Amino acid sequence: MASGEGLTSNEYMQHHLQNLVYGKLPVGYERADGHIVEQAQWTFAHSPKEAVDMGFWAYNVDTLGWSIFLGLIFSFVFYRVAKNASTDVPSGFTNFIEMCVEFVNSNVKEIFHAKNEVIAPLSLTIFCWVVLMNTMDLVPVDVLPLAAQWITGDPHLYFKVVPTTDPNITFGMSIGVFILIIYYSIKIKGIGGFLGELTLHPFSSNNLFVKIMFMPFNFLLEGVSLVAKPISLALRLFGNLYAGELIFLLIAMLGYWQLPLHFVWAVFHILIVLLQAFVFMMLTIVYLSMAHEHH
Amino acid sequence: MNFNATLIGQLIAFTVFVVFCMKFIWPFIIKAMEDRETRIADGLAAAEKGQVALSEAEVKKAEMLEESKQQAAEIISQGQKRHDEIVESAKDDARSEKEKILAAAQAEIEQQRTQTREQLRSDVANLALVAAEQILMREVDRNAHNDVLTKVSAEL
Numbered sequence: 001m002a003s004g005e006g007l008t009s010n011e012y013m014q015h016h017l018q019n020l021v022y023g024k025l026p027v028g029y030e031r032a033d034g035h036i037v038e039q040a041q042w043t044f045a046h047s048p049k050e051a052v053d054m055g056f057w058a059y060n061v062d063t064l065g066w067s068i069f070l071g072l073i074f075s076f077v078f079y080r081v082a083k084n085a086s087t088d089v090p091s092g093f094t095n096f097i098e099m100c101v102e103f104v105n106s107n108v109k110e111i112f113h114a115k116n117e118v119i120a121p122l123s124l125t126i127f128c129w130v131v132l133m134n135t136m137d138l139v140p141v142d143v144l145p146l147a148a149q150w151i152t153g154d155p156h157l158y159f160k161v162v163p164t165t166d167p168n169i170t171f172g173m174s175i176g177v178f179i180l181i182i183y184y185s186i187k188i189k190g191i192g193g194f195l196g197e198l199t200l201h202p203f204s205s206n207n208l209f210v211k212i213m214f215m216p217f218n219f220l221l222e223g224v225s226l227v228a229k230p231i232s233l234a235l236r237l238f239g240n241l242y243a244g245e246l247i248f249l250l251i252a253m254l255g256y257w258q259l260p261l262h263f264v265w266a267v268f269h270i271l272i273v274l275l276q277a278f279v280f281m282m283l284t285i286v287y288l289s290m291a292h293e294h295h
Numbered sequence: 296m297n298f299n300a301t302l303i304g305q306l307i308a309f310t311v312f313v314v315f316c317m318k319f320i321w322p323f324i325i326k327a328m329e330d331r332e333t334r335i336a337d338g339l340a341a342a343e344k345g346q347v348a349l350s351e352a353e354v355k356k357a358e359m360l361e362e363s364k365q366q367a368a369e370i371i372s373q374g375q376k377r378h379d380e381i382v383e384s385a386k387d388d389a390r391s392e393k394e395k396i397l398a399a400a401q402a403e404i405e406q407q408r409t410q411t412r413e414q415l416r417s418d419v420a421n422l423a424l425v426a427a428e429q430i431l432m433r434e435v436d437r438n439a440h441n442d443v444l445t446k447v448s449a450e451l
Binding site: 019023051052054055056057058059060063064067068071074075078079081082083084085087088090097098101105106117118120121122124125129161166167168169171172173175176 | 297298300301302303304305306308309312313315316317319320321323324325326327328330331334392397
């Protein structure tokens with residue numbers, strides 16, 4: 001268990017589920033230790049309440065940092081392989097990378113028939129990056145937080161290592177996908193076509209008046225289904241990983257029994273790690289493919 | 296679940312990584328893989344061509360082998376024939392040579408015989424003369440009895 005003996009299981013869980021937040025505290029704010037902030041300052045939050053009170057312009061340094069770090073690993077590794085790519089016989093690691101690329105490419109080709117140079121690299125980035133981020137869940141829950149606490153010398157440091165258990169991260173990506181959905185919908189179908197898609201389906205009529213009457217209903221339905229796409233995309237990934245992380249935390253509180261249980265759950269979790277990354281990638285492809293389709 | 300600017304940070308990072316992948320990773324790996332694919336396909340086609348050429352060569356080889364076998368047999372049989380001829384002619388030569396030598400030897404023998412006979416004849420004539428001289432106890436005039444002597448020696 002992390003951070004000392006006197007921690008109840010509830011506190012332990014809460015501590016583990018709190019991000020390391022860097023943000024601005026206003027003047028006169030009473031901090032967690034009773035200290036009053038005399039000057040507005042950028043600082044790390046020392047309690048969940050402080051993190052919330054920092055408002056929107058605060059950063060989850062831990063999850064965002066790991067996310068960027070893992071993204072850099074992905075970019076670096078794949079860039080190395082891409083730079084040395086040749087038509088010669090590929091050796092072990094190159095083979096593995098090419099297998100990933102081939103896997104993503106075949107999935108994209110299967111679903112997405114329009115011509116688009118963004119979709120395949122986008123899918124590859126999503127898949128590999130999300131796999132890497134999810135894999136952080138397989139690191140025993142206390143290892144990296146304890147290391148961070150030891151390095152910084154702060155025994156109460158918040159440190160969340162799995163980026164995909166932070167909704168900010170999953171929504172950051174799904175909103176990126178959402179922007180692409182809207183961009184391609186408008187690019188392929190034009191503004192009129194896109195609005196028509198939102199307002200003229202599923203109820204339509206040959207009578208112009210009835211058609212106009214249907215518009216608000218259609219817009220409501222289609223608007224919800226459009227907005228539901230990024231939300232479901234982000235929440236699915238977040239929910240699965242968050243639940244997995246919670247179970248890891250519960251197991252971590254079991255004393256010695258955690259060892260076999262952790263192993264069993266970790267083995268099962270490998271499936272979730274890969275499956276959720278795959279689902280995120282596939283849904284991205286499907287949504288963008290729908291954005292390219294004419295009705 | 297409180298949202299903050301992490302979301303924007305992640306959105307920017309996402310964009311950057313996707314663009315990086317699109318510009319510097321994806322095209323190169325895909326191009327290498329496609330090139331390798333065509334290279335393998337070409338290699339396989341070449342191998343197939345080679346296989347066909349090999350089987351053709353195999354057939355040709357068998358034909359040539361058959362042909363050369365026939366030629367060899369022909370040459371051998373010709374050689375045999377020639378050999379027989381040479382042996383035959385050598386035999387003929389030897390035979391005629393033998394006859395020649397035989398004839399020469401006979402001729403020489405004949406000549407020796409006549410010579411010996413002549414010798415003997417003259418020796419007998421002289422012997423007869425000496426014997427007659429002994430009998431008569433006197434000199435026989437060779438000139439006076441020459442014709443008798445010649446007659447006798449001719450009769451011998």
